[in-house]
Amino acid sequence: MEIFNYFFHLGIIFSIYSLLVLSSNLSLGYGGLFNLALPGLALIGAYTSSLLSLKTNLPFGVIFVITLILGYLVGWIISKITNKLRGDYLALVTFGFTFIVFTLALNWESLTRGALGLPSIPKPKFLFFQIESLIEIFIFYYLITFIVYLFLQKLIFSPLGRSIQALRDDELAISVLGRNPLRIKSLVLGISGLLSSLAGILYAHYLSYLDPYSFGLGDLIFILSALFLGGLADNRGALLGTFLLIIIPESLRFLPLPSYLVGALRQIIYSLIIIIILWFRPKGIFGKIDLS
Amino acid sequence: MNLLELKKISKSFGGIKAVDEVSLEIEEGKIYSLIGPNGAGKTTLFNIISGFILPDEGKIIFRGEEITNFDIWQRASYLSRTFQLTRNFKNLNLKDNLLLSFDSPYENIFRFWQFKKKYEKEKIEIIKEFLNEIKFTREFSAKASEISYGQAKLLELTRAILKHHEILMLDEPVAGVNLEIREIIREILRKRRENGDTILLIEHDMNFVMDISDYVFVMSEGKLVAEGEPKIIKNNPKVLDSYLGAE
Numbered sequence: 001m002e003i004f005n006y007f008f009h010l011g012i013i014f015s016i017y018s019l020l021v022l023s024s025n026l027s028l029g030y031g032g033l034f035n036l037a038l039p040g041l042a043l044i045g046a047y048t049s050s051l052l053s054l055k056t057n058l059p060f061g062v063i064f065v066i067t068l069i070l071g072y073l074v075g076w077i078i079s080k081i082t083n084k085l086r087g088d089y090l091a092l093v094t095f096g097f098t099f100i101v102f103t104l105a106l107n108w109e110s111l112t113r114g115a116l117g118l119p120s121i122p123k124p125k126f127l128f129f130q131i132e133s134l135i136e137i138f139i140f141y142y143l144i145t146f147i148v149y150l151f152l153q154k155l156i157f158s159p160l161g162r163s164i165q166a167l168r169d170d171e172l173a174i175s176v177l178g179r180n181p182l183r184i185k186s187l188v189l190g191i192s193g194l195l196s197s198l199a200g201i202l203y204a205h206y207l208s209y210l211d212p213y214s215f216g217l218g219d220l221i222f223i224l225s226a227l228f229l230g231g232l233a234d235n236r237g238a239l240l241g242t243f244l245l246i247i248i249p250e251s252l253r254f255l256p257l258p259s260y261l262v263g264a265l266r267q268i269i270y271s272l273i274i275i276i277i278l279w280f281r282p283k284g285i286f287g288k289i290d291l292s
Numbered sequence: 293m294n295l296l297e298l299k300k301i302s303k304s305f306g307g308i309k310a311v312d313e314v315s316l317e318i319e320e321g322k323i324y325s326l327i328g329p330n331g332a333g334k335t336t337l338f339n340i341i342s343g344f345i346l347p348d349e350g351k352i353i354f355r356g357e358e359i360t361n362f363d364i365w366q367r368a369s370y371l372s373r374t375f376q377l378t379r380n381f382k383n384l385n386l387k388d389n390l391l392l393s394f395d396s397p398y399e400n401i402f403r404f405w406q407f408k409k410k411y412e413k414e415k416i417e418i419i420k421e422f423l424n425e426i427k428f429t430r431e432f433s434a435k436a437s438e439i440s441y442g443q444a445k446l447l448e449l450t451r452a453i454l455k456h457h458e459i460l461m462l463d464e465p466v467a468g469v470n471l472e473i474r475e476i477i478r479e480i481l482r483k484r485r486e487n488g489d490t491i492l493l494i495e496h497d498m499n500f501v502m503d504i505s506d507y508v509f510v511m512s513e514g515k516l517v518a519e520g521e522p523k524i525i526k527n528n529p530k531v532l533d534s535y536l537g538a539e
Contacts, residue, residue, distance in 0.1 A: 158404040159396035159412075162388050169381040176342065176379075177392050177455060178368035179399075187401055233383070289383040 008134045014246050015141040016202045020219070021226045021238045022152055023195035029232035029289070030156055031188040032168025034091035037078055038196045038223060039215035040098035043105055045071050045197025046204040046214060047112060050121045053205070060125045067201055068194050075193020079186040086171070098220070105212035117211030124205045141202055148195060152235055155191075164188055165233070168289070225270055229277050231287025240285060245270065293356055295320045295490055296459055301340055301350035303333075310336040311347070312514035318459065323481060323491045325501045325522075328511035334494045335376060337511070338463055341492075343367045355458075372457035376464045376494075378444040380451075382437035389436050389447060390419045393454035422450060426476050442473040449477065453484065460484065462493040466500055478504060502526060 020038055027035040045067050052063040082093050105112050112118065124131045124140065131140050155161050166174045167184045175181055204210045222245060230241025249266040257265070277284060296318040303311040311333045318324055326334045339345045341352060343364040352360045354370050381389050394415050398407040423429075428446055430439055436447060445465065452460060465481075466474045481491060481504055495501050501508065502522040510518040510531050518528050525531055 154407075155404060158407040159391070159399045160401070160404040160407075162384070162392060163399060165384055165388070166381045166392055169383050170379050172344070172364070173375075173379040173381065174392070175364040176368055176373055177451070178365050178395060180363070180365045 005134055008138045010246060010250060011138050012134075012141050012206055014243060015138075015145040016199050016206070017219075017222065017226070017246065018145050018239055018242045019148060019195050019199035019202070020223050021230075021242045022148060022235060023192045023199070024223045024227050025232065025235060025238040026152060026155075026164075026195070027188050027192040029227065029234070029238070030161065030168060031164050031185070032086075033185060033188060034087060035078075035094050035189060035192055036091050036220060037075075037094035037097040037189075038192065039217075039219045040094075040101035041071055041074060041193045041196035042200035042203070042215040042219070043098075043101045043212070044074055045200025046210050047105060047118075047200075048197070049201040050118050050204045050210050051111065053122050054118065054120070059127075060122075061127070064124075064201060067197055071197025071200075072190045072194040074197075076186050076190040078193070079182070079189040083182055083185070095220075098216075102212050102216060112212070115211060115213075117209055118204075119209050121204050121208045121210060123208070137206055141206070144198070144202065148198070149235060149239070156235070160187075168233075221270070225274055228284055228287075229273055231284025233289045234284075234286035237284055237286030245273070248273070294318060294353075295355060296341070296492075297351075297353040298337075298341070299351040299353065301337065301347045301352070303336060303340060303345060303347050309514045311340065313350070314511070314514075314516045315350075316509055316516060316519065318490065318492060320458075320490050321485065321488045322506040323485050323493070323504055325505040325508045326492065326494045326511065327496070327498070327501055327508060328517075331513075332511040333514040334511055335463060336514075338373070338461060338494060341367075341461065342371065342373055368455075370457065371459045371461055372452040372455045373461040374445075374448045374452050374463055374465060376467065378441075378448045380436035380444055380447055383435065385433050385435055386430060386439070386447060387416065387419075387432040390451055390454065391415055393419075393451045395456070419450075419454065422454060426450070426480055442469045445469050446473065446476065449480065453480070453489075458490065460489055460491045462491065462495075464494055464496065466495065466497055474500070 020042060024035070024038055027033045048070055049063050049067040052058055052066065053060065078094060078097060082090050085093060106114055108114070123137070131137055156164070163174060163179050163184055166179070167181055171181050200215065203214060226241035226245045227238060228241070229244060230237030230239065249269050252262050252265055283289070294317045298314055298316050300313045300315050301311055302309065302313050314333075314337060326337065328334050336345065340347050343362055347360065350360070351358055359367055359370070381392070391412060396411065398404050398411065426446065428443070428450070430443055436444065439447065449462070449465060452462070465477050469477070478500065484491060505522050508520065508522050508525045509516055510525060510528075518525060518530050520528070
């Protein structure tokens with residue numbers, strides 16, 4: 001039974017990180033926007049949902065919706081602030097945003113308890129249905145990931161998705177065709193913010209504990225590695241990249257290695273995968289686009 | 293009423309006046325050419341009309357309405373344009389590149405969910421009809437980054453023509469293309485004029501300009517130095533002086 005629980009746990013972690021990688025694929029892969037605010041947005045989602053659950057009597061469904069709207073709004077605000085920025089400059093500012101959120105979470109102790117973190121975050125509950133057991137959480141999270149995947153596929157293959165991809169290729173040329181690039185950017189970063197905060201909610205309510213280190217630089221490296229491994233601008237690639245980067249390092253657990261080596265080997269494996277993929281298949285497994 | 297009017301447009305970069313008090317008027321249904329030596333300010337003027345650069349002084353008036361401070365995408369409802377170096381969407385295939393010419397009703401967050409392929413089928417028919425006419429034979433699934441330079445020119449031109457516009461602005465439409473494509477482009481422009489389209493183009497190929505244009509503007513060192521019908525412009529001493537460097 002233990003082994004099943006372990007696989008359910010891995011599956012749940014996969015669904016949470018899939019949301020972040022899909023979110024990154026929307027902004028970077030399809031929209032060409034180097035958005036590194038995702039861990040910051042996930043922290044905002046996780047803290048908002050956790051604090052509202054712990055400090056108010058609002059039903060989880062309401063908290064869920066409020067947090068998603070907040071995630072969208074923060075993404076939208078980032079798009080307004082970074083309106084003129086592209087490429088490396090956008091990456092720097094959004095990376096700065098992640099650090100600001102992290103610093104706030106760490107130092108605003110009266111609200112977040114700082115490094116002590118928030119314990120006893122309740123499990124999700126919709127109406128009278130309490131999602132408690134591992135298998136229930138597993139099913140609920142997969143349902144959400146599946147809905148998000150369908151939503152993104154529908155979006156990308158619609159005329160709106162075409163404009164999003166055209167923005168990635170040439171902002172000036174899409175403006176000449178009558179599209180307002182700022183409106184498209186706001187939409188992309190807004191949805192990206194919503195999906196990241198969704199990942200944050202799922203994370204906090206699954207582990208029942210949250211601290212400022214829950215989403216940070218390590219997660220950003222994971223997200224980008226998974227995205228480049230699977231290939232930019234293909235949601236199947238995003239899912240496959242996430243799956244491989246979770247499964248391959250996990251296999252180390254079954255090798256007769258001392259525990260102090262496992263952590264370091266995991267980082268080495270990430271690096272090796274990225275080097276191999278960049279060397280032999282720079283567009284990733286399913287990748288379609290060339291960002292150069 | 294004129295379709296497009298420029299009133300004393302000026303633009304400086306640092307101490308250099310790239311465009312110096314240029315005024316011109318464009319009527320409907322004609323082909324206009326903007327010629328001049330390199331560095332004369334032609335592309336800068338094009339970019340000012342398109343909204344890429346705001347002028348320091350002067351006004352741009354379209355059908356009596358001032359559009360000087362409109363954003364690029366707002367002006368796009370009036371004008372279509374191509375670029376000296378083609379700007380196609382390199383990671384999109386030809387079908388998607390051309391479908392972007394049309395303003396889809398499904399192109400917003402509240403309606404994308406309702407999108408069905410029927411809308412696109414109608415547009416694809418229009419595209420195919422146009423491409424057949426110009427004998428453009430590349431398959432729709434090819435990426436824009438995979439086609440030749442001449443085909444890329446035709447792709448960009450097709451997109452600009454199919455997009456709703458009242459004036460078509462072409463920046464060096466036949467530069468660097470082979471004779472066959474040059475003839476195709478000449479034919480496309482003639483047909484557009486017959487259909488009542490208004491075209492403003494920049495071109496260095498004098499034979500092409502003199503053959504196709506109804507009216508020619510000549511720029512030199514940021515100023516409009518002459519204008520008139522091609523046969524008059526051809527023999528204008530000012531033009532010969534500024535353009536060919538004749539004594």
